[in-house]
Amino acid sequence: MTTQTEATNQSTISKDTRIALFIPCYIDMMFPEVGIATLQLLERFGLNVSYPLNQTCCGQPMANSGDEANAAPAELLFVENFKEFDFIIGPAGSCVKQVRCHFDVIDQTDDVKHVRQRTYELVEFLHDILNVDSFPWAEFHHSVAIHNSCSSIRGLGIAKPSEIMGVPFDKTADLLSKVKGLVLTPVDRPDDCCGFGGTFCVTDEAVSARMGLEKAHDHLRHGVEYVVSPDMSCLMHQQGIAQRSGLDLKYIHVAQVLNGGPF
Amino acid sequence: MSNAKQVDPAKAAELFIIHDQIHEPMHDRFLWGTMQRRDAEAAAIPEWEELREIASKIKEHTLTHLDHYLEEFEANATKRGAHVHWALDAAEHNEIVHSILKDHGVKEMIKSKSMLQEECHMTPFLENRGIKVIESDLGERIQQLDGQPPSHIVFPAIHKTRKDVAQLFARTVGTDPNNDDPHLLTEVIRNNARPRFLATGAGMTGGNFAIAETGTFMVCTNEGNADIGASVPPLHIASIGIEKLIPRVEDMGVFLRLLARSAEGSPLTQYSSHFSGPRKGGELHIVLVDNGRSRRLGMADFWHSLKCIRCGACMNTCPVYRRSGGLSYGATYSGPIGVILDPTFDEFKYSELPFHSTLCGSCSDVCPVKIDISDQILKWRRVMAERGYLPLVKRMSFAVAGHVLGHPEEYHAMEKVAAPAMDYAPHFLLYNRSLNPWGRSRELPQIAKQTFRDWYLANRSEHADDEQ
Ligand code: SF4
Numbered sequence: 001m002t003t004q005t006e007a008t009n010q011s012t013i014s015k016d017t018r019i020a021l022f023i024p025c026y027i028d029m030m031f032p033e034v035g036i037a038t039l040q041l042l043e044r045f046g047l048n049v050s051y052p053l054n055q056t057c058c059g060q061p062m063a064n065s066g067d068e069a070n071a072a073p074a075e076l077l078f079v080e081n082f083k084e085f086d087f088i089i090g091p092a093g094s095c096v097k098q099v100r101c102h103f104d105v106i107d108q109t110d111d112v113k114h115v116r117q118r119t120y121e122l123v124e125f126l127h128d129i130l131n132v133d134s135f136p137w138a139e140f141h142h143s144v145a146i147h148n149s150c151s152s153i154r155g156l157g158i159a160k161p162s163e164i165m166g167v168p169f170d171k172t173a174d175l176l177s178k179v180k181g182l183v184l185t186p187v188d189r190p191d192d193c194c195g196f197g198g199t200f201c202v203t204d205e206a207v208s209a210r211m212g213l214e215k216a217h218d219h220l221r222h223g224v225e226y227v228v229s230p231d232m233s234c235l236m237h238q239q240g241i242a243q244r245s246g247l248d249l250k251y252i253h254v255a256q257v258l259n260g261g262p263f
Numbered sequence: 264m265s266n267a268k269q270v271d272p273a274k275a276a277e278l279f280i281i282h283d284q285i286h287e288p289m290h291d292r293f294l295w296g297t298m299q300r301r302d303a304e305a306a307a308i309p310e311w312e313e314l315r316e317i318a319s320k321i322k323e324h325t326l327t328h329l330d331h332y333l334e335e336f337e338a339n340a341t342k343r344g345a346h347v348h349w350a351l352d353a354a355e356h357n358e359i360v361h362s363i364l365k366d367h368g369v370k371e372m373i374k375s376k377s378m379l380q381e382e383c384h385m386t387p388f389l390e391n392r393g394i395k396v397i398e399s400d401l402g403e404r405i406q407q408l409d410g411q412p413p414s415h416i417v418f419p420a421i422h423k424t425r426k427d428v429a430q431l432f433a434r435t436v437g438t439d440p441n442n443d444d445p446h447l448l449t450e451v452i453r454n455n456a457r458p459r460f461l462a463t464g465a466g467m468t469g470g471n472f473a474i475a476e477t478g479t480f481m482v483c484t485n486e487g488n489a490d491i492g493a494s495v496p497p498l499h500i501a502s503i504g505i506e507k508l509i510p511r512v513e514d515m516g517v518f519l520r521l522l523a524r525s526a527e528g529s530p531l532t533q534y535s536s537h538f539s540g541p542r543k544g545g546e547l548h549i550v551l552v553d554n555g556r557s558r559r560l561g562m563a564d565f566w567h568s569l570k571c572i573r574c575g576a577c578m579n580t581c582p583v584y585r586r587s588g589g590l591s592y593g594a595t596y597s598g599p600i601g602v603i604l605d606p607t608f609d610e611f612k613y614s615e616l617p618f619h620s621t622l623c624g625s626c627s628d629v630c631p632v633k634i635d636i637s638d639q640i641l642k643w644r645r646v647m648a649e650r651g652y653l654p655l656v657k658r659m660s661f662a663v664a665g666h667v668l669g670h671p672e673e674y675h676a677m678e679k680v681a682a683p684a685m686d687y688a689p690h691f692l693l694y695n696r697s698l699n700p701w702g703r704s705r706e707l708p709q710i711a712k713q714t715f716r717d718w719y720l721a722n723r724s725e726h727a728d729d730e731q
Contacts, residue, residue: 025668028715030708035715051719054671062661064622066644067653070661073669102641154624154637162302163580163628165311189295193582197621202700203654204619206277207586209704210287211621240705 012129013087019049020082022090022099022119025057031232033262034253038091038122041259044137045130049089052081060098064198068105075106083111087129088119091255093152093231094198096121101155122255123158123230127171134178138260141181145224146172147215147238149231150193158230162191172230172254179257187218196237212241219249226250228257267612270594272619276587279422290422291585298579300528301629308520318517319633322570325475325508326560332475332508333551339478343540345547353383356552360385360467360500363548364394367498369464371395373456375482375489376403377469378416378573379502379552382595382608397463399456399488401449408435414589414597417526417575422588456488466492470503470538470549471572472518476511479539480549483522483532490536500548501538505556506569518572521631525576559607564642568603570632577626577636583619592616599626603639606646614652617643675716 019042023035042049059074078099082088090096099119103112126132148170152158159170176182195201195211202208215238219227227249229235235251242249256263280287305311325332337347350356356379364372372394374380386396386407398404402419406412409431413419420428425443433440438451460466468489470480480503482489493499509518523532541547560566578584578598589597594605594613602620605613617640626636647653653661667673701707713721 023715025674030711032711032713032715032718036718039719051716051723053716053720056671056674057668059668064641064644065618065653065661066641066646066648067661068645068648070666073666077669077671105645150621150623150625154628161625161628163625165305165308191625192295193621193623193625195582195621197623200618200621204273204276204583205700205703206280207273207583207619208621210280210586211582213704214291236708237705240701240708243706244704 013047015046015048017048017087018085019047020085020088021049021051022055022058022082022088022092022095023051024090024092024095026236027092027232030236031253034091034232034255036262037253037255037259038089041122041126041255042089044259045132050085055081058095058098060095060102061198063098063102063105072106075103079103079106079109079111079115082115082119086118087125088115089122089125090119091122091230091253092233093121093123093149093156093158094233097151097155121152121156121158121230123152123172123175124156126175126258127158132175132178135175135258135260138258139180140226140257140260142225143183143185143223144176144226144228144257145185145187145219145222146170146176146190147194147227147229147231147234148172148191149196149229149234150191152230153191159191172228175258176228176254182257185222185224187222187224189215189218194234194238196234198233201237208237209241212238213245216242216245216247216249220247224249226252226257228252228254230254267609269611269615270592270613272587272591272593272615275591275593276583276619279588279591280586285424286422287586287588289424290588293421294579294585297528298576298629301525301576301579302528304524304528304530308524314517314521315631315633318521318572318631319570321509321514321517322632323567325510326506326566326569329505329508329557329560332510333505335475336473336478336508337551339476340540340549341478343478345478345540345549348548348550350550350552350554352554353385353552356383356502356550356554357385357388359550360502361389361392361394363498363500364389364465367464367546369394369498371397371459371463372465372467373397373399373459373463373492373496374467375469375484375492376400376413376419377467377502378413378595379469379504379554380467381412382554383502383552385502397456397459399460399492400484400486401452404452404456405431408432411590412595415575415578416573416596416598416600417578422590460491460495463496465498465500466494466496467500467502468493468538470501470507471522472509472515473503473507473549473551474510474512474515475508477539479512479537480507481515481535481537483519483535485527485533487534490534493536493538494542497544498546498548499538499541500550502550502552504552504554506571522572522574525574525629525631555607562607565603565607565639567634568600568607568636568639570634571600571604572632573600574631576629576631580625580629581620582623582625583621587619592619599636599640600634603634603636603643606643610646610650611652614647614650617641617647 059071062071195208239251398407405420429443432438473480584598624637
């Protein structure tokens with residue numbers, strides 16, 4: 001369902017558009033290469049991207065557990081950091097969903113409303129706002145399974161959930177299909193949750209691990225080499241499981257593939 | 264706060280998983296297969312999403328005019344010769360049923376599946392008063408013989424294998440423990456139930472839908488057991504939750520198209536029976552039960568749960584339910600619908616249930632009446648956090664994190680010490696499961712040598728001056 005247009009949609013975005021990079025805390029600390037790939041990729045489109053240095057975390061771990069009182073300071077700081085920008089782009093579906101859908105408990109000031117509306121997940125920004133139609137710099141000669149996280153699918157709508165009837169679409173697949181050499185591999189349960197679920201993965205360890213292991217076996221059965229996702233948190237969990245079980249699968253963020261690295 | 268012990272679904276689910284390599288995979292595969300059939304059936308109806316929307320609207324309309332429709336139902340049912348009773352809670356329901364049975368001198372009663380009667384713990388109540396209760400639904404009968412509640416609202420014994428059933432029947436009915444042929448097992452229990460239909464003085468059913476304009480109600484089953492139970496004994500008692508009301512007969516066209524497709528991926532249940540007053544020479548009693556429903560109707564965040572038509576689709580699609588088995592929820596209702604209903608009965612006892620979810624959202628998307636189940640699960644977490652029911656370690660770590668994450672200086676200072684700390688942390692600390700459940704089945708991610716922020720400062724030097 002891609003609309004084929006110019007690489008950048010000039011009517012929405014110009015040199016003066018103020019774009020902020022939102023790098024979730026766990027990516028900052030554990031997967032800086034995902035942040036680098038995201039920044040470089042956005043810069044390739046000639047965008048003016050800033051990274052507000054005071055950012056910490058979107059408050060998701062607390063909000064997701066229902067602890068709104070302790071989530072609020074992080075949420076308010078997030079709004080403070082990003083309120084001046086036209087677009088806020090984060091390479092993480094669940095964190096973007098937290099901002100867009102769950103910043104609803106703090107006071108709905110104009111700044112809060114603005115930030116909630118203008119925060120985009122990377123894939124949807126590339127697909128819906130920039131309407132990117134090619135990634136000439138990227139090549140990836142591997143068999144790839146997409147793991148769209150539940151937050152991205154059912155929270156942000158980057159793909160059609162299997163439970164909802166209608167015409168299928170998958171924005172991540174649309175983008176990845178433009179990468180030379182990349183083979184998209186279907187699996188049995190593409191949108192069954194992998195069991196990460198934020199704090200769920202430690203509070204409900206047995207169920208979480210079982211779900212992750214089944215995910216890995218689904219990928220292996222179909223000859224997948226790389227699992228690619230717009231959400232590094234799901235991948236962190238799946239990778240931990242695969243490594244421990246000695247399964248030969250690799251996990252990388254969609255930004256790294258679309259940018260052609262760093263890997 | 265109740266005196267009941269908190270249910271620990273995570274622990275119970277773990278036991279279900281590690282018990283053997285058979286039960287959990289079988290449970291997951293069967294329910295996943297049911298979902299696949301549901302998806303195919305739903306896809307065959309072009310207006311599926313529209314149907315869901317209409318069903319949701321009808322339920323919302325009815326629930327917001329419930330007083331009107333309940334009175335209309337009572338008037339019309341009474342006109343047809345039924346006796347209509349009102350029960351405020353489970354105790355009243357059980358008393359009413361008991362007194363009807365006593366008045367008729369009934370010593371043994373046969374019933375079909377009813378989640379409401381489960382909710383009221385009716386069977387032990389009656390048995391304590393000398394009335395024998397026999398379940399006639401195969402799955403319910405299996406659970407009754409095993410002394411367990413149903414583990415799924417549509418497939419009560421779905422957590423059991425054929426072997427389990429063969430062994431249970433060997434113990435309780437006297438069959439060959441090594442013969443697990445499903446036809447044989449079904450035949451055995453059918454032959455066991457048949458004479459009872461003839462001998463008992465009363466049959467009980469639930470009701471899937473109660474239609475206000477006609478005073479009739481519908482019972483949907485696959486085994487025909489409800490129909491025999493309602494047609495053979497002279498006395499029929501139906502327990503119906505007040506949320507089961509719908510305004511008109513024609514609304515059934517919407518709900519019947521959704522119900523069986525959502526429940527089991529088939530176009531219709533084998534039997535969809537209308538009950539319109541007592542049959543000739545018989546007696547019909549309808550017990551309309553509140554048991555917390557009107558209180559729930561007043562809960563702004565949770566009243567939509569009353570739209571539920573008990574199809575079980577949210578359970579089948581739930582990745583956590585499929586791996587846990589329904590008994591892990593320790594409650595009448597399990598799976599996603601259980602997570603949002605059970606705390607309305609006892610907030611403390613069921614305070615862990617809302618955390619037994621990944622919030623993946625699949626339940627909300629599958630629900631034929633569009634209940635925002637996943638959002639309600641999150642809202643229940645908020646209630647539990649406000650009540651102080653979060654585990655202490657979570658409360659403490661969130662208090663610290665909440666402060667640090669709101670203060671960038673402290674956060675970035677902490678980031679600098681985190682990486683070296685990980686290097687020095689002894690292996691047993693990270694992999695000891697009681698200290699860190701992450702490490703039991705997963706390798707830990709590496710903390711990067713350089714954070715993104717530091718890379719940015721080093722590589723986008725024009726911004727380095729901005730650092731505060
Ligand atoms: S909540 Fe929805 S999906 Fe779940 S049992 Fe009720 S009607 Fe079915």
